[in-house]
Amino acid sequence: MPQIITRQQLLALIDSLLEAGTKVATPVARGEKAFFQYLEKGDAPLIDPAVFPVNSTKEFFFPRHEILYTFERQGTEVLVTDARPFVAPQVVLGARPCDAAALPLMDRVFGWDFQDRFYQSRRENTTVVSLACAAPDAGCFCTSVDLSPETQAGADAELLPIDDDTFEVRVFTEKGRILFGGKTSESDKTGRTGAAPDRKFDAAQIRERLQTAFETPAFFSEAAVRCLGCGACTYVCPTCHCFDMVDEGSVDKGRKVKNWDSCQFALFTHHASGHNPRHDQGERQRQRVLHKFSIYPEKFGVLLCTGCGNCVRGCVDGLGIRPVLEEIAK
Amino acid sequence: MPFEVYTFRSSGKRLFAGKNTPHFHAVYGIIAHKQTIMQDIQTEMRNRAKELLESKQAGLVVGFTLDEYGKPTPAFITDPDDVGRLVWNDDCVRSRHNLVGCLKRDEVRKLGKPAVVVNAAGKRAFNVLIAESQREPGDVVLIDMEPEPRDARFDERYAKLAMLDTMSREERFAFWKKEFTRCFKCYACRQVCPLCYCTQCIVDKNRPQRIDTSATLKGNFAWNITRAFHLAGRCVGCGACSAACPAGIDLDLLNLSLARAGETHFDGYRAGENPDTLPIIGTFSVEDKETFIR
Secondary structure (H helix, E strand, C coil): CCEEEEHHHHHHHHHHHHHCCCEEEEEEEECCEEEEEECCCCCCCCCCCCCCCCCCHHHHCCCCEEEEEEEEEECCEEEEEECCCCCCCEEEEEECHHHHCHHHHHHHHHECCCECHHHHHHHHCEEEEEECCCCCCCCCCHHHHCCCCCCCCCCCEEEEEEECCEEEEEECCHHHHHHHCCCCEECCCCCCCCCCCCCCCCHHHHHHHHCCCCCCCHHHHHHHHHCCCCCHHHHHCCCCCCEEEEEEECCCEEEEEEEECCCCCHHHHCCCCCCCCCCCHHHHHHHHHHHHHHHHHHHHCCCCCCCCCHHHHHCCCCCCHHHHHHHHHC | CCCCEECCHHHCCCCCCHHHCHHHHHHHCCHHHHHHHHHHHHHHHHHHHHHHHHCCCCCEEEEEEECCCCCEEEEEECCHHHHHHCCCCHHHHHCCCCHHHHHHCHHHHCCCCEEEEECHHHHHHHHHHHHCCCCCCCCCEEEECCCCCCCCCHHHHCHHHHHHHCCCHHHHHHHHHHHHHCCCCCCHHHHHCCCCCCCCCHHHCCCCCCCCCCCCHHHHHHHHHHHHHHCCCCCCCCCHHHHHCCCCCCCHHHHHHHHHHHHHHCCCCCCCCCCCCCCCCCCCCCCCCCHHHC
16 A cells, blocks of 8 residues: 655654754755755755755765864874764655665765765765656756656655645655654555656767767867856766865864865866866866766766756756757767 | 947837836836837847858857756857847846856857957946956957946945845844855856956965865855955946856845945946946055055
8 A cells, every 4th residue: 555644744754853853954945946955943844846956965975065084283293083974864855866866876986995984974874755756847857867757766765746735655765664664644545756858868879979079079169168167067966976185274273174076177187287187168078978978887887967957957057968968969 | 439339229229228128118018019129139139240250350259049948048159150049038138147257268268259248237347357457448349238228326226235234243144154054166156257357266276275165154254255355346246146156145245235335435436337447446546545555
């Protein structure tokens, strides 16, 4: 029998989690936009399948800023203290299926040659509940990257809207069972998943073309002219995971921190010598496309893109990765 | 005018001033008539772009086209046969994109002498660039879509600040804390700004690292306030930074507030009103009443 939960029960569940000190992240409305964020007092969770939050859920696993260790000079000695990885349980609720699907992709990166305990600890302690989408918007392209709105990848449970105030709950893992155990009731109704985006490109063909596309062909030059050179597409992307490690503070007392970085910045590849192997925005666009559609797949066998469309929606100049991919596929 | 300005006034159609304003038509419901006017203006703009490219007066035309969502987005036209991609509609009139901001990019500079579609804010930005010796008059062909700017009164220009004015210091600080929490330092604000033209931005300098690269509250305050200070007396209030911010932070509020201070304390100074206006902060004068400057 399908299990269901009402909106009221869901909100009560969120409240009880918050009361117990569990961090809960959901989309929250801010002006005309919505953002995934940790709920604070007075925030209303926005559980609406028609909403496309600006950011992805990656920052609850791979925060934009994280302290790795602190240092302090004490006389002639320097005291170094490792930061402890995050260990408290947290819940990410209302993730888009394409947000959740990005997590197994990041798992590979952070658990490959180097085991990143900061990331892994957050992953182990987080329950991810996705929300089935209502309908694709003009930015969506999950069906072009071997996914669909039906994907369960990365989610511990999924909410599927039955009507405005009722969701079917599908549980996939033990963490999902613990979260929803005793909180749902049986019903004969089942929830819906929205239609799949119909506009499609052939990712396999793109990958093949990229093999010989290193010497910046026309489609990267066009993207170079249109691209602003900001980092918005990479920061709203659920799979972009590049970071920089920098010292902050003073010589006497400070910390080593890990901050998001973006391949779209000129500084990203700038060598100390002054040489920049990616000196033109087209080469930086190529870097991003190759990483997702050629380099990562070569290493891990899957694409590093879930077709969520965040980059298309987040780009002030309406670029994002899809127009570039479509240009390559032409 | 010291530089080349093309207007569409010759056809007797005016975009903003007088009876043919969008506002007038919205009020009186003469929508169909307005659409015809918009289409005529669009055709005229395309013809002008084609003429500029064919005669080689410009190697590139920067104007608007529509993106995936039907919203105006910059188009870069180098082929006279492509001018049909240029769009002019109500959304373009309202758009806070400042296309003059595109001209600073190396990739765009390579395409030749630009012609750019501008509104009043775009023209003011270009005037500041001339005043700050970044451009010569005639470097750029301006395709002027707002030959007679709406001349808003002082209080109208800064009406948006009323919300902040009514707050106490503590409330204002709480407001900005909440806003800057969402900043993840993508620097879209800097990238779209026509007046953020430093070849090396202070946040990209690390010897020493004056501003934390971290997108923490401290790092975000440091970045956004430094940028606002650097635009004091220079910002033309186009609002491109607010429109570009993926975090939905209305950065314009910071710049407007400094612009109001400039206008209030420096004899009605407004950045970029004309190319001869001397920048209030970047100008040295021996008559300056402050003694430290001598």
